[in-house]
Amino acid sequence: MKKSSKTDIGQFKKVFINEAGSLLTNLDGIILELEKDPQNIHFINEAFRVMHTIKGASGMYGFDKIVEITHEIESIYDLVRNFKLEITGPLIDITLDAADHVRELLSDETMVNQSNIEQHQLLKEKIIALKQSSGEINTEKQEFAPVVSNIHSIATWNIFFYPDDKLIQRCVNLAYTFHDLFELGKYWFYDKPSDSDTGKDQYYIIFLVTDKTYDDIESALMFIMDFCKIIKIADFDIFDPESFKQREEFLINKSKENSTELLPVPSGRKTSEITKELRQSQNVPRDEKASIIRKDSTTHINVEASKLDMLMYLVSELVTTKSELLLALKKQNEQKALDAAEKIEKLSKLFGENALALRLVSLSMMLHKFKRLIRDLSKQLRKNIEFEIIGDDTELDKTIIDALDEPVMHLIRNCIDHGIELPEKRVERGKPETGIIRFEAHKTGNYVYITISDDGNGIDSNYIMKKAIEKGFIPEGTPLSQKEIYDLIFLPGFSTAESLSNVSGRGVGMDVVLKKIQGIRGEIQVESELGKGSSFSLKLQQSISIIDTLLITSGKITFAIPIEDIETCWLEPQENLLNRQNQLVEFNNSLIPFLNLRTTFFNETTTRNETEKLIIINKQGRRYAIVADHIIGEYQAVIKPLGKTFNHIKFLSGASLLGDGSIAILLDTDKLWYEISE
Numbered sequence: 096m097k098k099s100s101k102t103d104i105g106q107f108k109k110v111f112i113n114e115a116g117s118l119l120t121n122l123d124g125i126i127l128e129l130e131k132d133p134q135n136i137h138f139i140n141e142a143f144r145v146m147h148t149i150k151g152a153s154g155m156y157g158f159d160k161i162v163e164i165t166h167e168i169e170s171i172y173d174l175v176r177n178f179k180l181e182i183t184g185p186l187i188d189i190t191l192d193a194a195d196h197v198r199e200l201l202s203d204e205t206m207v208n209q210s211n212i213e214q215h216q217l218l219k220e221k222i223i224a225l226k227q228s229s230g231e232i233n234t235e236k237q238e239f240a241p242v243v244s245n246i247h248s249i250a251t252w253n254i255f256f257y258p259d260d261k262l263i264q265r266c267v268n269l270a271y272t273f274h275d276l277f278e279l280g281k282y283w284f285y286d287k288p289s290d291s292d293t294g295k296d297q298y299y300i301i302f303l304v305t306d307k308t309y310d311d312i313e314s315a316l317m318f319i320m321d322f323c324k325i326i327k328i329a330d331f332d333i334f335d336p337e338s339f340k341q342r343e344e345f346l347i348n349k350s351k352e353n354s355t356e357l358l359p360v361p362s363g364r365k366t367s368e369i370t371k372e373l374r375q376s377q378n379v380p381r382d383e384k385a386s387i388i389r390k391d392s393t394t395h396i397n398v399e400a401s402k403l404d405m406l407m408y409l410v411s412e413l414v415t416t417k418s419e420l421l422l423a424l425k426k427q428n429e430q431k432a433l434d435a436a437e438k439i440e441k442l443s444k445l446f447g448e449n450a451l452a453l454r455l456v457s458l459s460m461m462l463h464k465f466k467r468l469i470r471d472l473s474k475q476l477r478k479n480i481e482f483e484i485i486g487d488d489t490e491l492d493k494t495i496i497d498a499l500d501e502p503v504m505h506l507i508r509n510c511i512d513h514g515i516e517l518p519e520k521r522v523e524r525g526k527p528e529t530g531i532i533r534f535e536a537h538k539t540g541n542y543v544y545i546t547i548s549d550d551g552n553g554i555d556s557n558y559i560m561k562k563a564i565e566k567g568f569i570p571e572g573t574p575l576s577q578k579e580i581y582d583l584i585f586l587p588g589f590s591t592a593e594s595l596s597n598v599s600g601r602g603v604g605m606d607v608v609l610k611k612i613q614g615i616r617g618e619i620q621v622e623s624e625l626g627k628g629s630s631f632s633l634k635l636q637q638s639i640s641i642i643d644t645l646l647i648t649s650g651k652i653t654f655a656i657p658i659e660d661i662e663t664c665w666l667e668p669q670e671n672l673l674n675r676q677n678q679l680v681e682f683n684n685s686l687i688p689f690l691n692l693r694t695t696f697f698n699e700t701t702t703r704n705e706t707e708k709l710i711i712i713n714k715q716g717r718r719y720a721i722v723a724d725h726i727i728g729e730y731q732a733v734i735k736p737l738g739k740t741f742n743h744i745k746f747l748s749g750a751s752l753l754g755d756g757s758i759a760i761l762l763d764t765d766k767l768w769y770e771i772s773e
Contacts, residue, residue, distance in 0.1 A: 108156045112201050115152065118145050119194045120460075123467040126190050130470075133182035140324060142190065143172040147313070147320060149197065160206045160215060161197050167222045168193045173309065174226070177327060189221050191467070249280075251329040252312060254301040257322050260400070275315040280305030281334070304332045398453055406449050413442050444731060447641040455490035458536050458545075461500060462487055465507055469532060472511045479518050479529040480511060486536035491543055492637050498615045499545075499635075502608040506547045506631050507532060509605075514551035514629060524626065526550070543637070548630035554623035556580045563589065581621035585609040616736045616748075634765075636748060642734060644751075646727035646759055647710065649692035653759040655732050655751060656721070660764045662713035664726060669707050672722065678771070680720055682711060688771045689720035695770075714764045719771055721762070734761050746770055 122145045129138040150165035168190060174180040196214050203211050254276075276282070283302040303312065309325065316323050416438045423431035466482055473480040491499075515521075515530035522528060535546045556577060563569050563583045575583075583589060587606040612619045616636050623629040644655035645664075665682065672680060672689070679686040689709065709720040732751035746766035751759045 111152050111156050115149050115201055116198065118149055119198055120463045121145070122194050123191065124463045126187055126194075127466050127470055129182060130184075130187050136176075139172060139175050139182070143169060143176060144321070146172065151317065151320070158200065158204055160204075161200050164193055164196060164200075164215065164218060167219065171222060171225060180225070185221075186225060189218065189225060191471075192221075193218055248306045249304060249332050250306070250327055251331065251333045252303045252305065252309075253326045253328045254303060254312070254316075255324040255326075256299040256301065256319070257324075258297075258299075258319075259322065262319065262322055269319070272316065272319055276301075276303070276312070279303060279307045279311060279315060281332075283334070302334070304334060402449060402452055405445075406453075409442060409446055409449060413439070413446075416442060444641075447731075447733065451637075451641060454492050454494075456493045456496055457487065458489050458491060458496065459484075459487040461496050461503070462534065464500075465503065465534070468504065468507060469511060472508065476511065477517065478511065478515050480515055481529050481531050483531055483533040485533065487534075489536040489538055489543060491635065495615055495635060495637070498611060499633075502611040502633075503545075503547065505605070505608045510547065510549040510551065510629070514549035516551055543635045545633040545635065546630055547633075548628060550628040552629075553625040553627050554581065554584075554621070554629050555625055556623075559583055578620075581623065584621070585619075636736065637734075642732060644730050644732045644759075644761070645710065646730045646753075647708070647721075647723035648725045648727065649696065649723050652692075652696065653727070653753070653757060654692065654723070655730065655734075655759040655761045656710060656712070656764065657761075658729065660712050660714050662711045662718065665709040665711055665720070667707045667709050669705055672707055680709070682709075682718070682720065687711075687718050687720055689722055690767060690771050691722040693722070693724070712764050712767070714768065717768050719768060721767070730759070732759060732761070 122142065125138050125141050125145070129135060129142065132138065146165045146169040150162050150169060153159075153161040153165065171180065171186065171189075175182060175186075180186070192214075196211070196218060199208070199211050199214070200206060206212055206215060281304040285300045286297065305312070309327070312325055313320065316325075416435055420432060420435035420439065423429075423435055462484060469480055469482045510532050515532070516524070516526075518528040521530065531550050533546070533548045535548075537544055559580055560569075560575070560583075563586075564571050566589065568583060568586055568589060569575070584605045585608070589605070609619060612633060612635075618634040620632045620634075621629065622632070643658040645658055645661055647654050647656065667680060672691070678688050678690070680689045708723050708726050710723060710726070711718065711720050730751075730753075734749040734751050737747060737750055746763045746769075747760050748763035748766075749761040751761065753759055
């Protein structure tokens with residue numbers, strides 16, 4: 096039992112480390128948004144909540160140093176929430192530095208690493224300096240606070256409680272929780288019923304009048320803090336008329352002594368504006384889209400409850416259908432057996448789709464870290480850069496996203512360092528001071544296309560040729576197409592950088608990018624215009640996918656073609672294809688190229704059939720025909736990547752095991768087009 100207990104603790108600690116890493120990644124995104132919109136109450140509360148969550152869990156697993164630093168950051172954001180401190184550049188930097196430090200401490204639990212010890216002390220010094228600027232430590236700046244606290248020790252707090260299904264999974268006894276809360280003072284409890292018209296969930300509002308501190312309230316709500324928001328709304332009992340009168344007299348007397356504003360209000364904002372904004376934030380439930388729910392652990396995947404519900408439904412249906420099939424076979428009822436078999440076929444299709452959906456992860460999970468990367472490097476290099484994202488909701492297999500991390504980081508670093516120019520250089524060229532790095536993603540069939548582009552210098556093809564000749568990669572005078580010139584940057588050791596850079600150089604590490612992309616059966620293509628910018632396009636195949644295909648045969652080989660790429664099937668007399676040296680055939684009053692699979696795979700020059708079967712492919716406006724021996728019919732294929740043996744055959748993109756044990760090869764219709772056009 097002891098061994099099992101230790102194992103459980105170790106597993107829980109591992110889960111905490113994974114979840115803390117995910118929270119920190121999301122915190123980066125929240126802080127970057129807060130940097131753009133410093134007055135956003137929602138992002139301020141989210142930053143506070145992340146630090147509070149990590150602090151609480153860290154204490155449970157003995158990460159005392161993490162507790163220490165997260166408590167300090169949490170206290171800073173509490174000052175911000177109480178309008179005693181503004182969101183500034185130094186505060187943003189300290190928060191991001193603290194997030195990085197916590198990441199390090201997750202693998203250095205007792206902080207034995209010397210660099211972590213130094214960073215810990217440095218962060219504490221920065222936090223003290225920041226608190227001094229708010230008047231929390233410097234005694235010269237806190238004349239008002241002690242007077243008020245001595246006269247008005249009681250305060251009124253507003254607690255918003257947003258329960259959801261996740262709370263049930265925690266098995267928290269709410270009766271005990273609220274009993275502890277209500278023991279702190281007087282309370283008023285209101286429930287806000289769900290609004291079916293607006294779609295807002297039900298939530299509860301609690302007013303608490305107490306002389307206890309925020310930490311005391313937080314301790315009482317420890318197990319449900321993720322579902323609560325605590326706001327201090329007054330330094331007195333707002334439900335007591337006498338308190339109002341005393342407060343008014345105190346403020347009048349104080350204003351006579353000092354004409355300056357008593358309450359610390361951020362510059363440029365009126366008290367009425369802040370009050371209005373605070374009330375609006377209190378009346379609107381937490382934005383579920385911005386809440387921290389994603390996990391980016393390499394060993395764990397967060398799955399929507401609806402997908403699991405669907406999986407359980409399919410299991411129950413399969414069990415029922417199996418019973419129907421066995422009963423039909425026992426009674427030798429052929430029709431019922433066929434019906435059950437047909438139902439099992441449909442269920443297997445749904446099972447496949449559901450199973451694949453469980454592994455799919457949104458690209459937005461990966462993009463958080465790149466937002467942070469761009470911010471840090473742009474500051475380091477004194478460049479103004481905006482990161483535009485299109486299609487971040489595109490989903491990819493988790494293993495592919497993990498493999499993409501390094502190559503995409505290389506590409507973005509290159510765009511920052513040698514793509515985007517300095518602001519003054521951009522102005523000279525008639526460009527805006529702020530450069531743009533754009534990340535675009537979309538899915539088509541079995542492929543996901545990602546493009547990373549910038550509007551910077553672009554790639555000088557003449558300069559690349561010159562460097563390639565100097566380094567001995569190609570002999571002088573070698574004729575190369577534009578695509579072949581750009582492909583030179585992927586050669587190991589090729590670089591156009593004039594001097595070493597601690598960030599990157601256009602070409603440095605690009606061979607790594609190519610190897611990583613090819614390692615997941617992907618492709619990369621470069622396009623550039625000198626002075627306008629560059630783009631890197633990635634074509635990625637899902638590791639395993641289920642797609643609807645058309646099965647055809649040529650010789651002894653069975654091929655599969657994605658149904659969505661097929662326009663129609665056509666019968667053509669074989670004499671119309673004979674002696675066609677230009678490899679063109681008439682279709683719908685126009686000539687389109689065709690490719691004979693027998694010629695391609697078996698080097699046969701003669702046809703076997705009087706009438707040829709043509710499959711007309713229409714992909715992105717490019718129309719051509721594939722000649723096959725037989726058309727078998729539609730088939731839902733489970734596609735798996737081919738091994739390294741087939742790497743030299745570029746227009747084969749996967750394989751599927753058929754019901755009889757044979758294999759069907761999936762044709763890449765894009766690559767076949769290039770095969771024909773060449």
